[in-house]
Amino acid sequence: MSLQVEASLEARNFNIALDMAPGETLAVLGPNGAGKSTLLSVIAGLLKPDAGSATLNGRTLFDFSSTPDRWLAPHARGTALLAQDPLLFPHLNALENVAFGPRSTGVSKAESRSIARHWLAATDTELLADRRPGELSGGQAQRVAVARALAAGPDLLLLDEPMAALDIHAAPLMRRLLKHVLADRNAIIVTHDVLDALMLADSVIVMEDGQVSEAGATREVLNRPRSGFAAGLAGLNLLTGTARAEGVETRYGLITGTAEEQLPPGGPAAAAFRPAAVSVYLDPPHDGSPRNMLRAAITDLEPHGDAIRVRAGELAADITPAALADLGLVPGTEAYFVLKATAVTLYGT
């Protein structure tokens, strides 16, 4: 294992355990205040947990179970933290910013400049070498910050929402750059964007209330979410309940669908389906095909791409504007949310 962390910090209601394999990139997802930045700060050594221990490639980062406590200074950890804001030194040009890390570990001036040039080239910023941060766009500054983080030769790169401050043109460029530099590198990336998790990460954890609520391979968590938060990210409806021989018993009644494996009756299970697979009717349709019919009162209507998203509590359906006009739906209308069994995936949770 390259990284092992167990840490708790009572003041932030934070309690987490996590293991990373060599070369793994882990995405950390979760709502605001879930503890994502706290996790990065604890690993980087900017925040001291109350209890726990952590090792990175066999090196102890901290250990509060030993006497005396062990606590490795941030600069000696082999981690590099890239914040939302690039935080480049304003009085140094891009090359000097990137050379700063190697230089401060005792590498000669010429050698550290040559390392800096290598990473400026790798991040497609070599033409910006002479510019100071004030002369760079947000996207350019963030690419230089990636170069600076990598020039220090970290064992683990910590990225805190690296795309958050970028506009819609700069973000895809940055994502492509990260895909390239993160391949086979240990990294933890905090993100609100499911695309980052899909493109950049091998595995994800979902954090809620300072704890890991879900963990696994990225595709697995997004295809078979177990938490409402992960289902929302994946753009899926998620109804949880109890497995029965014929389907999953939920608060809307029995949902039938396709299960990849046999679900032990009585066990916890979930039904997931896309909002686009759901039709909305005012009266129950009677054409005999096997379908699920969930009766619910509409709570919200909102535009969603070319469609209208019809919400009824935790249920969502995407229908055409013409269908909305025909049905005359408004919040409060009782309606039937109808979906074919073939559009529903059932799995154990």
Ligand SMILES: Nc1ncnc2c1ncn2[C@@H]1O[C@H](COP(=O)(O)OP(=O)(O)OP(=O)(O)O)[C@@H](O)[C@H]1O
């Ligand atoms: N400087 C601080 N002092 C005290 N408590 C803090 C501080 N920063 C964050 N917290 C608290 O710690 C908890 C975790 O916050 P954290 O910033 O790690 O969440 P996050 O998942 O990164 O959120 P976001 O997505 O909003 O950045 C929250 O309850 C928050 O209020």
